[in-house]
Amino acid sequence: MTxxxxxxxxxxxxxxxxxITVITLQNDSDGKGDYIAKWEHPTLAKPTVSDLQAQLSNxxxxxxxxxxxx
Amino acid sequence: MSSVVIAGDTSGTITIAAxxxxxxxxxxxxxxxxxxxxxxxxxxxxGPAFSAYQSSSQTLSGSTDTKITFTTEEFxxxxxxASSTFTPTVAGYYQVNSSIRVNxxxxxxxxxxxxxxxKYKIGTDIATTxxxxxxxxxxxxxGTTDYIEAYANIGVGQALSASSSDTWFNGAMIRSA
Numbered sequence: 001m002t003x004x005x006x007x008x009x010x011x012x013x014x015x016x017x018x019x020i021t022v023i024t025l026q027n028d029s030d031g032k033g034d035y036i037a038k039w040e041h042p043t044l045a046k047p048t049v050s051d052l053q054a055q056l057s058n059x060x061x062x063x064x065x066x067x068x069x070x
Numbered sequence: 071m072s073s074v075v076i077a078g079d080t081s082g083t084i085t086i087a088a089x090x091x092x093x094x095x096x097x098x099x100x101x102x103x104x105x106x107x108x109x110x111x112x113x114x115x116x117g118p119a120f121s122a123y124q125s126s127s128q129t130l131s132g133s134t135d136t137k138i139t140f141t142t143e144e145f146x147x148x149x150x151x152a153s154s155t156f157t158p159t160v161a162g163y164y165q166v167n168s169s170i171r172v173n174x175x176x177x178x179x180x181x182x183x184x185x186x187x188x189k190y191k192i193g194t195d196i197a198t199t200x201x202x203x204x205x206x207x208x209x210x211x212x213g214t215t216d217y218i219e220a221y222a223n224i225g226v227g228q229a230l231s232a233s234s235s236d237t238w239f240n241g242a243m244i245r246s247a
């Protein structure tokens with residue numbers, strides 16, 4: 001799950017244009033991965049590290065639920 | 071062979087020598103102040119130049135400005151290209167160019183040149199089905215600290231096409247400072 005995927009899971013109302021104009025995700029290919037280089041959205045708050053980490057937990061829970069159904 | 075020797079201002083001499091051929095040869099200096107270039111002078115034609123391409127495929131996340139990695143050098147005349155970064159050690163104006171191609175079509179591509187870690191110029195910036203992007207610009211580098219990188223942003227995360235013709239970065243000095 002990429003940083004972009006996590007942010008979209010938190011704020012599904014974001015558009016592609018938002019990621020051009022007010023939000024910049026960046027990766028400097030230095031082994032540190034994707035990060036938020038700019039967040040200037042007028043109404044949505046920049047997600048915290050815990051917000052982003054929670055998305056992984058949500059996905060894990062959903063996978064477990066699916067496995068139980070299967 | 072005739073020659074004219076001029077004593078240096080501090081030490082040494084400057085020798086102007088006639089060619090070792092018969093006939094009359096005239097050296098005419100311009101009627102204004104300037105510096106005479108020699109074969110040791112650094113100017114556009116002899117400044118640093120490099121060319122590199124991606125030989126090991128890099129996977130980019132979607133909608134993320136990502137530094138492109140170029141793992142194989144075709145040439146690097148002044149050893150100024152390392153870690154996918156061009157840091158020329160000669161001050162001047164540089165023409166730099168970069169291109170990427172993705173393996174599967176994506177929904178958008180934006181190609182960028184970064185100078186000193188910040189976005190400097192944007193080339194291709196399309197938001198329709200596409201598979202390649204290109205950027206080309208002229209940039210001044212101070213010959214000490216300035217550095218240049220190529221970044222790209224693709225709409226659908228995927229691997230780049232790693233080949234010398236598809237994903238590459240090159241540049242050369244075209245004018246001295």
